[in-house]
Amino acid sequence: MALNPTLLEVEQLSVSKRLNGVTFTHQRGELLGLIGANGAGKSTLLHAIAGLQESMGSIKINEHSINAIPPHERARTVGIQPQAVTSAWALTVADIVALGRMPWGDEDEAAIERAIERAGISEFRDRIIDQLSGGERARVWLARVLAGEPQLLLVDEPIASLDIHYQLAVMEVLKNYSRENNGVIVAIHDLSLAARFCDRLCLLDKGELIALGTPAEVLTEALLSRAYGIPVDIDLDRNPPVVLPR
Amino acid sequence: MARLITHYLTPLLIFFLLLIAWISLAYGSTSVGVFDGLSAWFNNEQTEAALIIGEIRLPRTLLALIVGAALGMSGAALQGLLRNPLAEPGLVGASQGAALGAATVFYYGVFAALGTLATAVAGLLGAIAALFFMLLLSGSGRPALVIMAGLAISTVAGAALAVVLNFAPNPYAMQELVFWLMGSVSNRGLDSLIILFPALIIGCALILSQRRLLAALSLGEPVAESMGFSVKKGSRITVLGAACLVGSSVSVAGAIGFIGLLVPHMLRPFVGHRPDKLLIPAALLGAILVCLADIAVRGMPLGRELKLGVLTSLIGAPFFVWLVWKERKKWL
Numbered sequence A: 001m002a003l004n005p006t007l008l009e010v011e012q013l014s015v016s017k018r019l020n021g022v023t024f025t026h027q028r029g030e031l032l033g034l035i036g037a038n039g040a041g042k043s044t045l046l047h048a049i050a051g052l053q054e055s056m057g058s059i060k061i062n063e064h065s066i067n068a069i070p071p072h073e074r075a076r077t078v079g080i081q082p083q084a085v086t087s088a089w090a091l092t093v094a095d096i097v098a099l100g101r102m103p104w105g106d107e108d109e110a111a112i113e114r115a116i117e118r119a120g121i122s123e124f125r126d127r128i129i130d131q132l133s134g135g136e137r138a139r140v141w142l143a144r145v146l147a148g149e150p151q152l153l154l155v156d157e158p159i160a161s162l163d164i165h166y167q168l169a170v171m172e173v174l175k176n177y178s179r180e181n182n183g184v185i186v187a188i189h190d191l192s193l194a195a196r197f198c199d200r201l202c203l204l205d206k207g208e209l210i211a212l213g214t215p216a217e218v219l220t221e222a223l224l225s226r227a228y229g230i231p232v233d234i235d236l237d238r239n240p241p242v243v244l245p246r
Numbered sequence B: 001m002a003r004l005i006t007h008y009l010t011p012l013l014i015f016f017l018l019l020i021a022w023i024s025l026a027y028g029s030t031s032v033g034v035f036d037g038l039s040a041w042f043n044n045e046q047t048e049a050a051l052i053i054g055e056i057r058l059p060r061t062l063l064a065l066i067v068g069a070a071l072g073m074s075g076a077a078l079q080g081l082l083r084n085p086l087a088e089p090g091l092v093g094a095s096q097g098a099a100l101g102a103a104t105v106f107y108y109g110v111f112a113a114l115g116t117l118a119t120a121v122a123g124l125l126g127a128i129a130a131l132f133f134m135l136l137l138s139g140s141g142r143p144a145l146v147i148m149a150g151l152a153i154s155t156v157a158g159a160a161l162a163v164v165l166n167f168a169p170n171p172y173a174m175q176e177l178v179f180w181l182m183g184s185v186s187n188r189g190l191d192s193l194i195i196l197f198p199a200l201i202i203g204c205a206l207i208l209s210q211r212r213l214l215a216a217l218s219l220g221e222p223v224a225e226s227m228g229f230s231v232k233k234g235s236r237i238t239v240l241g242a243a244c245l246v247g248s249s250v251s252v253a254g255a256i257g258f259i260g261l262l263v264p265h266m267l268r269p270f271v272g273h274r275p276d277k278l279l280i281p282a283a284l285l286g287a288i289l290v291c292l293a294d295i296a297v298r299g300m301p302l303g304r305e306l307k308l309g310v311l312t313s314l315i316g317a318p319f320f321v322w323l324v325w326k327e328r329k330k331w332l
Helices: A042-050 A073-079 A093-099 A109-119 A134-147 A164-179 A191-197 A219-228 B002-007 B007-024 B034-042 B048-082 B094-107 B117-138 B143-166 B174-181 B189-208 B210-219 B221-226 B230-251 B260-272 B276-297 B306-332
Strands: A006-015 A019-027 A031-038 A056-061 A078-081 A152-156 A183-187 A200-205 A208-214 A232-235 A242-245
Touching: A006 A183, A019 A042, A019 A183, A019 B094, A031 A164, A042 A078, A042 A134, A042 A152, A042 A183, A042 B230, A056 B048, A056 B306, A073 A078, A078 A134, A078 B048, A078 B221, A093 A109, A093 B210, A109 A134, A134 A152, A134 A164, A152 A164, A164 A183, A164 A191, A183 B002, A191 A242, A200 A219, A208 A219, A208 B230, A219 A232, B002 B007, B002 B094, B002 B210, B002 B260, B007 B034, B007 B048, B007 B260, B007 B276, B034 B048, B048 B189, B048 B210, B094 B117, B094 B174, B094 B230, B117 B143, B117 B189, B117 B230, B143 B174, B174 B260, B189 B276, B210 B221, B210 B230, B210 B276, B221 B230, B260 B276, B260 B306, B276 B306
Parallel strands: A019 A208, A031 A183, A031 A200, A078 A152, A152 A183
Antiparallel strands: A006 A019, A006 A056, A200 A208, A232 A242
């Protein structure tokens, strides 16, 4: 079966007081960055797409309305890694990654192995999650959601509080996953990394989508100072690109 | 060694359970052959051995095992559901709710039409109500809130229990109730098993049906929800299962504290801390510990009987103190 290149269609999506009439589409193979100030509605948008948040408007995945897809089916197609996840119990890394197979109801060794490989965490697969550093944990959470091999991967600020080495590592993982014909949407605060890794960016401001396009189209001084309320320095011609508050 | 235990945990626990059950049947002031007694009892012979084993020790042993299994399983389920290692039937208000329900039946004859089932049904309803209000009050699984909500509900149930006692028509109500609440499995007879056994099966089945949800909940409600689980529905089923177990065991054997708290903690290292794999071993170890405690109670010098619940509290309370201490060190 040939897969439709358009994976996600969001139309006039609203969540009371948090999102207002957001419309965009998302293609397979694309890494879409969700940017905007704190409280702009990035997490709300991701949660709504994953079906964790009641919303108005239409969300279609593979041309099917999200409301028409049974929860387990939806969970197989859309994987989300919410912000600031913690494990209540001292589970091993391997057990946490295996939890990613829950939507499928199996413990597919091959899929778990691929996820561990993709996230680059095989060296500490038998360790306890409590004993890992923040950067190591971030990749474990990522491996957990990758184990479900969702066609659409939503990740909420995976690199907040990581050092620059791990920031790059995590963004690489996301980029590579999108290149395997999957859709990846990532909420991200670091605009330089957003410019460097994302194919397109979606800029939210107070619940409204104010810009959508390539990094060069979205990361302009006018748009960013409107969204963040401060002047910014933008140099997208540099390699890697730099976007910093002035 | 630890790896071996991990691998053979359930068979090992079953072995110990059978061993303890055997000791419980064999142990007592009169020495009787367990086999002889059991076979005589099954064949309806009226020998001394048949009476002692079949009418006294067998019900007591089975009761201890079932109550222990119920408490162990419900403790493991509640801790998994609330993601809180301190959740325990006694601490989340379920035991007090059950006690309140059962006491109301004792003294006012509510549900009289149900006959012997009345206390169990009332205990069950009390436990469900307590857990329902606790969940309503705590809102989410935030650990501190769960404990606070449990404390609040326990206090309310305790106050209501005091009112029940205050106006009890029977002048000895206070003493009876206090003794009953101390928990015991002696002199209950085989009748009580008619209530307890189905409650154990139903409660365990409800909880085990949600074991995947418990595993998913390790990473929090949003993650579980995103995996396709209905957390709300699953929580209700789990709570109903736990209430079934706690309500029936409290209504028959009174409050036997700390088993539900202790057992999951003892087992967690051997199941890789997985809440789903903890359930059955917790039921088995709960059964073993309560039966063991009951044997210890029977071994005390004659005279005033030490209540089973008092013994488990004596052992369990210091453990609870240690848990709080350990938790405190995490935050320092």
